[in-house]
Amino acid sequence: MGCGSAKPSDVNNPQYINDKSQLRVTSLNLVTEKIGQISQDYHLLKPSLGKGAYGEVRKGIHKLTNQTRAVKIISKEKAKKADMERLKEEVDILKRLDHPNIIKIYEFYQDNKNMYIVTELCTGGELFDKIQESSSFSERKAAETMKQILSAVNYLHKSKIVHRDIKPENILYESSKPNALLKIVDFGTSRFYDPDVKMDQKLGTPYYIAPEVLERKYDEKCDIWSCGVILYILLSGTAPFNGDDDNLIMEAVKRGFYSFDTEEWRLISVEAKRLISKMLERDPKKRISAEQALQDDWITTYVKKPEIDLPQLTRVLNNMKNFNVEKKFQEAALTFMVNYLATSQEKQELLTQFQALDLNGDGRLSREELVIGYSKVMSYTDAEIEVDKLMKQIDQDGNGSIDYSEFVLATFNKVKLIEDKRLEQAFKLFDKDGSGTISIDEIKQIFGQNSQVSEKVWKDLIQEVDQNGDGQIEFKEFKEIIVKAIQNTNDTDDKK
Secondary structure (H helix, E strand, C coil), X not given: CCCCCCCHHHCCCCCCECCHHXXXXXXXXXXXXXXXXXXXXXXXXXXXXXXXXXXXXXXXEECCCXXXXXXXXXXXXXXXXXXXXXXXXXXXXXXXXXXXXXXXXXXXXXXXXXXXXXXXXXXXXXXXXXXXXHCCCCHHHHHHHHHHHHHHHHHHHHCCEECXXXXXXXXXXXXXXXXXXXXXCCCCCCEECCCCCCECCCCCCCCCCCHHHHCCCECCCHHHHHHHHHHHHHHHCCCCCCCXXXXXXXXXXXXXXXXXXXXXXXXXXXXXXXXXXXXXXXXXXXXXXXXXXXXXXXXXXXXXXXXXXHHHXXXXXXXXXXXXXXXXXXXXXXXXXXXXXXXXXXXXXXXXXXXXXXXXXXXXXXXXXXXXXXXXXXXHHHHHHHHHHHHHHHCCCCCCXXXXXXXXXXXXXXXXXXXXXXXXXXXXXXXXXXXXXXXXXXXXXXXXCCCXXXXXXXXXXXXXXXXXXXXXXXXXXXXXXXXXXXXXXXXXXXXX
């Protein structure tokens, strides 16, 4: 699966990348397709977590890191060709998503019989189950739930992705802890969309489907309708559109009539009802957007703002400020290690700080939000200068904002990564063939680059680490350059 090499005559061709500084390792190209048996890397556990028409989901233990993940297994024999294409589109979309409230994909395997999609494992159950247990949520709990869902939907829409099947069954709790994160899952109906072109596929679930989807002429606002239905159910325990079967439910959706006149709505605030009405607006052009919903008075009133722990925030912002890796291989290795080896518990404090900085709740940190954050620990003018510097260092995908994984990479306590066990695990993750050294072909896989990168760039990258000049990276060389990167950061921190 290594990338093809540029021919010597191609090296000076302007279409080829000849400068290693242009190489980027992001969450997008960390997810690579692997041909062969998943059993080489994972122990698949029984029983199944769930079964569908042509597949199942099982727990998988990653042999090298001992981390437990969810493995979606799809039978090539049972699935139709169109289903397989849709699954590949789902993987492509998941690879591009980087948000704390959206399921994270790790790997994608294929063998002769099956396709396997490996994602993070959520153990807290479905939002649907919590609704059934509680019958209805308090306004505060409903607002906190909706903020997470809307933040993810806003992120999707800003990324020009529509989900098209937002429902409580597709929203999972990360764990069974009281304040566990929610994660939107199942992107089988999602797609990239053009804002100027209406979609026409009739997709979704009767209770939550938008009327314009039934009319086969719709845009991303169909997701907002689904969110409005969920909020109605969270607060009342009943669905706004009902019927004895799917056809009658969809007829009720088409009419678009719902009521706040029943007993369960008597104690619900006017602001909550007003937001539901904005989300269940029949005309999509007049319907509120996810971004507008996040800023609605009801959300901002009932959702408790993350408390800013100034010492913690100072430490996190200093880590970000001091993140300045000199070599591309160091950057790649650290990105890989934080994505694959850091546990959710280790990331929890960082998530709290990320959410405190993310003022509009869109799952990204803009320049303006970072300036406001830094101005809490330095003057506003110094904050602007600092943020402009770190945007160049940290914004790996060049989208003008700091994504969640970029933030985690820059602020993670990297001293934890240089423990011998983790360094050995990371080296083995790079050393795909188990030869005891990392080759150029294995580095190409990590960077996810195609043949437009010249061979000289790969050789230069190896030479950053290869002390004995044999064209391979040994464990001793790997360990030294990672430890050096982290020590440099600590030295910088000590001088502050």
